[in-house]
Every structure is written in C-alpha cells, then in structure tokens.
Amino acid sequence: MVDGTDAALLAVRPALKTEAEALIAAVQARAAERGVALPVAPEAPVSCCGRGCTDCVWAFFYSEVRYWRDEAVLRWSA
Incomplete structure (x- = not known):
C-alpha cells in the first residue's frame, strides 16, 4: 500500500543531477526502513x-x- 511518504517519492520528477541523487538517497533510506533490498x-x-x-x-x-x-516502491508495497 502506498502511503503519504511513498506518494511524495512517486511525485518527484528529477530534472537535475542533485534532484536525482536526492531521490535515490530518499528511496534507499525508505527501503532500509522497510527492510527491502534494492x-x-x-x-x-x-x-x-x-x-x-x-x-x-x-x-x-x-x-x-x-x-x-x-520498482522500489512496488517491492516494498507488495
């Protein structure tokens, strides 16, 4: 199930390297919280x-x- 944090991550559309790096870090942190390997x-x-x-x-x-x-959100939402 997608919650508010997941929805916020899914809304990000990086257009700069720094935005992409921040999104990657946020997804990795969220996956670690949920114990999901990416x-x-x-x-x-x-x-x-x-x-x-x-x-x-x-x-x-x-x-x-x-x-x-x-794909990461799908893994921890399953």
Whole structure:
C-alpha cells in the first residue's frame, strides 16, 4: 500500500543531477526502513556533449531513476 511518504517519492520528477541523487538517497533510506533490498541505483552519466540533444544522456538517466524508484516502491508495497 502506498502511503503519504511513498506518494511524495512517486511525485518527484528529477530534472537535475542533485534532484536525482536526492531521490535515490530518499528511496534507499525508505527501503532500509522497510527492510527491502534494492538493485543498484542508476549511475549518473560521465559524458555529455553539452549541445542539448533530444536524447541526452541526462534525460535517459532521469528516466532510469524514475523507473528504479517505481520498482522500489512496488517491492516494498507488495
């Protein structure tokens, strides 16, 4: 069951590296509280051309973080 804390985590849509890192830390802390093991969190990219590409590695990373977060919530809600 999703409670208020879980709903708040699910509402986060990171658009900056610091936001993604904070979300990862919050999800890991919540999983630890619930005694749930999680897969390794996505790692931030190390290369970006800086030209604002449509398929930027950062956009993909933020999408990976959201998917990882969603899967984590499913694990501790089951």
